[in-house]
Amino acid sequence: MLISYHEHFAKSEEDDLVRAFMSGIIGSWGATSRGCIQALSLCCHEIPASVTKSLMSILDRMSKVITMSNLAVHILEFLALLARLPDVYINLREEEIRTVFGICIRFLQTSREQRYKAAESPTSRAPQHIPSRLSAGAREIATGAAEAADNFSADAMSSYIMSLTYHVMIFWYISLKLQDRAKHVNWITSRLVFRDEQGKEVVEEQSQVFIDLMQRVAFSDLGETVPFETFPPTPEDGPVSKKSWVVGLSIVTVETAGVSGLTQISKRQASGTTYIVYQQRTAPVLPHQVPPTPDAHLHSDDMRTAVLPSHIMLQMTTSAFPTPTVIQPIPVPEDDITRRAIGSFDRTDIVDGHRVGVVYLDNGQSKEAEILANTVGSPDYEYFLSGLGTKVSLRNAQFNTQGLYADTDGEATIAWRDRVTEIVYHVATMMPTNLEHDPACINKKRNIGNNFVTIVFNKSNLPFNFDTIPSEFNSINIVITPSSRIAYDESGAAKGETDPEKLYYSVRVMSKPGFPDVSAAATPKVISGKNLASFVRILALSASSFSLVWNNKGGEHTSSWRARLREIKKVRERALAAQAQGSEAAEGAYPGLRRNTKPNIFSEELPTRNAPARTDLASEWESASEGNILQNLDFSRWGR
Structure with missing residues (x-):
């Protein structure tokens, strides 16, 4: 909770905070590791310079606990976040970056081990490729997978870990300097190849698309x-x-x-x-x-x-x-x-597309219809929206609008994209509102309700109930609440600090019953308004990816590249x-003897070739x- 208030700390105290969390990665009690990794994720946003100073030590400690089943997802999500913050890892040398890929390779071994175990079960289907050589660490992670995932099936968790691991490797490879990328190809590729039960060298489908990406970007940053x-x-x-x-x-x-x-x-x-x-x-x-x-x-x-x-x-x-x-x-x-x-x-x-809903709760609002009827939000909400992505036109759009149409859903929305992923936000306040013909805002609900993930900007001064906007598909709500109760004057305007960057918010990821808590914000995190949007965007990406796997009921989610x-x-x-x-x-289309021609005297000298x-x-x-x-x-x- 203290991290976001770092402006009240000396630089040495910020460094001490990071070192304390780093020490907790390998703690005497297993529960400290998860919390410390999540705290370090927050530090990457709030006090990046202190994380940079200790980053290699942090990665080294993470590499030593990758055999702990309950930490797999949290380490990978930390690495995925870190890859998008170049100011934090700017001082990492080539051999130090290899530590990140090494952690990912160990997790790939984990997923292969779990599929191997699933194949041995008489009720499971055999996977496409079964490795014959598995690390001791992989066995330990597979053994504890059920505990880490709660009621989530081992197959589904394995699939998510596999998908997230490749995403982390892709993010980090793209984040490398152009002149350094080719140096890592041999080391990475050698660890993507493994032998099956017949002793044949195998390259899995996700490894094939990763190699395909490396070929396209190893010597070029020209883009699409x-x-x-x-x-x-x-x-x-x-x-x-x-x-x-x-x-x-x-x-x-x-x-x-x-x-x-x-x-x-x-x-x-x-x-x-x-x-x-x-x-x-x-x-x-x-x-x-x-x-x-x-x-x-x-x-x-x-x-x-x-x-x-x-x-x-x-x-x-x-x-x-x-x-x-x-x-x-x-x-x-x-x-x-x-x-x-x-x-x-x-x-x-050519990118993995995600759709995420965004709703705004004004003072005292708790009913679905009144929430969806909002057409504007507070200044800090609008500031938050601008940080989530870029305002883009829906008319004649040159990207996948994820079901939004200009004629029915508004002229514009917010979207964000990098070379691997794209998020299109279904922002309720940017959609048309016609209370005379649609008092329940069914048209807005048609979009918001079909998303697995919804961001809730809650300025209602009331606790948010997960079922406030019920939906068959909604699996995760990312709830943003001001860290202190908001006071309003007689005109209805909020009192106190008005600069969005100087405000503080509690962010909590709420999941539907039976859904495992794997997010860095499964327990509330306090973050400054300055870093709120980037923090929530990464949470939304991870939540959407996880939901895609979960809603396949443990089955395989096929990325756009694999498709x-x-x-x-x-x-x-x-x-x-x-x-x-x-x-x-063709064998019979070229006769050796044609009308009005002499026989080919060399035909017998020509050997028959199949x-x-x-x-x-x-x-x-x-x-x-x-x-x-x-x-x-x-x-x-x-x-x-």
């Missing part, structure tokens, strides 16, 4: 790319030819303007799509040079096709050196099924099947690795 609105940009470029291939675990589409050679290349990967412009710098034709083809003189320069998409693909992927079958581009059938599949892929978000990866694999399988059929047809067989992706993966997956996944070796 966009295609031409119309291609080609001018008619003078000539007619367009288009062709797609599956290259590894990506779909590459080449659109080429036949006259100018201007080419747009779209590379669709699990973690994003990259659009590239390519154009060959063709030299002027010399006066004494003959036409390149016999019929070139029959077409004007603005009509003839001088280049096809396959030429571009060959320039980028092959040479006279033999290309192994497993890494050769696979032509994608040009048909409606493929076009629909690629269209569906393009509509899948995109699976779509790529489906297109790949279909392309392989079409290629196999095409190879069989079309190279393509098998399933797992077999191709193993074949491509040549027995060493790590060496072939470590792209940093040839990228430095």
Whole structure:
């Protein structure tokens, strides 16, 4: 409770507070560890300089207690928060940052262990890959998982830990300096590969999308790319030819303007799509040079096709050196099924989307209808909203509005996005209110009630009841309450301090019955108005992610990246099947003896060659690795 009032402390006292919490991570009583980790999360916002000074010692202590089952989620959420606060970890060296990845790797072992245990149960389904080598720490965490999760199933907790662990690794990898990212690729990749019961090297699906991300950002911070609105940009470029291939675990589409050679290349990967412009710098034709083809003189320069998409693909992927079958581009059938599949892929978000409700309670309000009817809030509420994200227009929005429409839900809302996640807030005070035709504010409830997480800014001077806004979906309420009772004058205006940054608030995460308390604010935390929005936003992200897993009843929540990866694999399988059929047809499409021609006297000298067989992706993966997956996944070796 004292942390937020740090302006009354000396700098040395702030440092002492952090060191005290750090000491409690490894305490004589197990209960101190959780509370101290949560307190350190608050310190990252309120006294970041003191955390920076002791950060390496904090991480070192956390690495020593990762075998404690009741701390797994809290350590991971602390690391996720820390990755978004660069001013706190600014002094960490390369080898010290590796400690963070090391903690995450241990948690991955934990989740694999729990899935292994679940597979041994006669009532459970076998997981996709079962590791054969498990750490002692993983066994200890798995043993105590039920205690940490209360009534939450071990499978669901394992799934959440797995998902959160990969998110932490992704956040931290992106947070690295651009020049340092490639240095970590080999170390990380070597620990994402494990052996199954048959002794085969395995890379899990979430590891595949993480590696995919590392390939996209290891040497670039340019961000997202966009295609031409119309291609080609001018008619003078000539007619367009288009062709797609599956290259590894990506779909590459080449659109080429036949006259100018201007080419747009779209590379669709699990973690994003990259659009590239390519154009060959063709030299002027010399006066004494003959036409390149016999019929070139029959077409004007603005009509003839001088280049096809396959030429571009060959320039980028092959040479006279033999290309192994497993890494050769696979032509994608040009048909409606493929076009629909690629269209569906393009509509899948490249970030994980979250929707979070926001409601405001004015003085004395406790009923759902009067709360939803609010159209404005207090100045500190408006200040809080501005810190949650950015005000964005809903009309002609270029992002996933999470069910909001300008015609029914207002012209604008608040949204926030980084390279991995996006939150769209359903803000009740920003939605239209028509008490004459909708006195119960059903239209607002339609949005607010369909969210798993709701932020409640409670200035009612009354305790907030979880069921104030009942909903089948609402699982978590993040309740913000001024730390002291608010006094009002005769006009209804609040008395006292008016600067939002100098006010203090109690933040508590309330969960529906049966929901485990895994949040850093499961017990109330006091925080200053200056840091309130950033603290609550991270709480909301974690709560939404947890709710997605919980509401799958212990099942798997598929991230947008994994959904995109699976779509790529489906297109790949279909392309392989079409290629196999095409190879069989090609064998009889080139007869050795044609009408009015002489026999091919060399035909008997040509050996019969069968079309190279393509098998399933797992077999191709193993074949491509040549027995060493790590060496072939470590792209940093040839990228430095």
